[in-house]
Amino acid sequence: MEDLLYNPVYNALLLRDAHLGAGTDRVKYFDEAVSPFVGFPTNYSKGFSDLYDLFPSGRRILYATPEPIEQPPGWQVVASIPGLQFVFTADELPQRSAVTPVLLDGTNVEEMIQLAQLTKPGPFSLRTIEFGHYYGVFENGRLAAMTGQRLHPGNYSEVSAVCTHPDHLGKGFAAALITHQLYLIREQGQRAFLHSRDDNERAIALYKRLGFTESRPMHFYFMKRV
Incomplete structure (x- = not known):
């Protein structure tokens, strides 16, 4: 069984918080006034590309992951905060x-x-x-x-x-x-x-x-x- 907390944002948007979000069958996001969090399946390589196509220039997002990532094409990392779960x-x-x-x-x-x-x-x-x-x-x-x-x-x-x-x-x-x-x-x-x-x-x-x-x-x- 998948560890739901490894990818908590996507799993929340897929499950009990779906009513607060939107997106496609692969990428999900909350309404900006609710939260800047976005999510997509673990190891889905086109997540940021899909989000780029969905959002206008200047749209701010927050992505949470256990593994560090490089800045994706089309996106500027404004801040990177190391945290603990x-x-x-x-x-x-x-x-x-x-x-x-x-x-x-x-x-x-x-x-x-x-x-x-x-x-x-x-x-x-x-x-x-x-x-x-x-x-x-x-x-x-x-x-x-x-x-x-x-x-x-x-x-x-x-x-x-x-x-x-x-x-x-x-x-x-x-x-x-x-x-x-x-x-x-x-x-x-x-x-x-x-x-x-x-x-x-x-x-x-x-x-x-x-x-x-x-x-x-x-x-x-x-x-x-x-």
């Missing part, structure tokens, strides 16, 4: 926090985007919330921390957009929100995974403490069609 492997879920996460909705999107722009957990746009299950913690009426779900390949659900405002670090908000996601994902009959920059030592230490185990490297390539 983690899968939740603990036998038991961590104890719930006293912090009570609040379900976020469309009225919170502007503040969510502002927090993501400040903390840079990854791309976050107007329709990213449609991936679902976004929760936050508020302090004095302002969004102090949030997390949600993103990719849903098969029986896996990705914990994503883990971010805390710099003024509220060290209060346990990230741990509380991730733990809340773990319970949600378990209740949905799914298995949790996530991604991190490989140099984000603070986040990685937290993920391991909560029960995540490093699975593989994952390279993230932000590109622009020339």
Whole structure:
């Protein structure tokens, strides 16, 4: 059986996140307002060529792969970020926090985007919330921390957009929100995974403490069609 997390973006677009995407029978992509991620089958050599034909000049995409790649013809690599993939492997879920996460909705999107722009957990746009299950913690009426779900390949659900405002670090908000996601994902009959920059030592230490185990490297390539 194929390891769904080796090519998580394509498998998510093929399966549980298909309603948020478009493309052909070989290449898939999310609506720009949802996510810049694109995907195609592992070892499909014409993926970037097909995407080039589909997109206008200047279109930005994000491609994730365990193996490093060279800049494909017709595309400019704007940024290359080495990352790590983690899968939740603990036998038991961590104890719930006293912090009570609040379900976020469309009225919170502007503040969510502002927090993501400040903390840079990854791309976050107007329709990213449609991936679902976004929760936050508020302090004095302002969004102090949030997390949600993103990719849903098969029986896996990705914990994503883990971010805390710099003024509220060290209060346990990230741990509380991730733990809340773990319970949600378990209740949905799914298995949790996530991604991190490989140099984000603070986040990685937290993920391991909560029960995540490093699975593989994952390279993230932000590109622009020339």
